[in-house]
Amino acid sequence: MxxxxxxxxxxxxxxxxxxxxxxxxxxxxxxxxxxxxxxxxxxxxxxxxxxxxxxxxxxxxxxxxxxxxxxxxxxxxxxxxxxxxxxxxxxxxxxxxxxxxxxxxxxxxxxxxxxxxxxxxxxxxxxxxxxxxxxxxxxxxxxxxxxxxxxxxxxxxxxxxxxxxxxxxxxxxxxxxLVRDDSQRRTLFELDTSIQKLTLDGADEDALLQLTCVYHNLLRRWSET
CATH class of the missing domain: 2.60.120.620 (q2cbj1_9rhob like domain)
Known part of the structure; x- marks a missing residue:
């Protein structure tokens, strides 16, 4: 990316x-x-x-x-x-x-x-x-x-x-x-920026919470600390 x-x-x-x-x-x-x-x-x-x-x-x-x-x-x-x-x-x-x-x-x-x-x-x-x-x-x-x-x-x-x-x-x-693979970093970046935009646009809070959970669970799965 x-x-x-x-x-x-x-x-x-x-x-x-x-x-x-x-x-x-x-x-x-x-x-x-x-x-x-x-x-x-x-x-x-x-x-x-x-x-x-x-x-x-x-x-x-x-x-x-x-x-x-x-x-x-x-x-x-x-x-x-x-x-x-x-x-x-x-x-x-x-x-x-x-x-x-x-x-x-x-x-x-x-x-x-x-x-x-x-x-x-x-x-x-x-x-x-x-x-x-x-x-x-x-x-x-x-x-x-x-x-x-x-x-x-x-x-x-x-x-x-x-x-x-x-x-x-x-x-x-x-x-x-934290994430070695470039394609995984791209996925996380696109998900992160989408969450931020939806938040600014006043999207449904329950849906935003679900997307945020997906982001952090993917980061948890892929990250190396």
Missing amino acids: LLHIPQVLTADEVAEFRRRMDGADWTDGRETVGHQGAKVKNNEQLPDGSPLKAELGGAVLKALKRSPLFFAGALPRKILPPRFNRYSGGGEYGYHVDGAVMSIGGDEHLRSDVSCTLFLNDPDEYEGGRLIISDTYGEHVVAKPAGDAIIYPSSSLHRVEPVTRGARIASFFWIQS
Whole structure:
């Protein structure tokens, strides 16, 4: 399931992120990818040990807690500390699939079920740089306004087009969901959003109660905690 999540960050928050990142020390993005990914990756990242990365990553996690849509779509159990990248001067990332298991630190690991890109500048600030996600329905071209995010299954092949003008700046991270299977997450999301809409429309309370029971019993059946 591809899901657009508007306004994860406010305009003021995006501006502050950009101000802090403008003077940052960026390093080769291949430092945080495996052998296969390094063959097709050409971008820059804030170093994993950077205090700025940790500070801004914490702000992203705090912002995500304000988004019911993110929670409904991802059903997060664990979130890898957000990273930050920059594409410019022809930088790109060819087709790849995200690693299945990632280290959070120490002996703790995360299974990547859901990938997230949080855009930190608007598409008209750069040429190219579109996120291309390939699935059984074809290729989906993604470019969202600053502050917006897109989540999609980590099992998807995806790439970032070469950036030929300006710079494309984003945060990216992975989520281990309470529900491993993408089709089950989609079912729960559609049921959740339907319940919310019916509630706003003043639907019958007994019917809403039954649907809510179905939602929670499916979540109980499918979730891993």
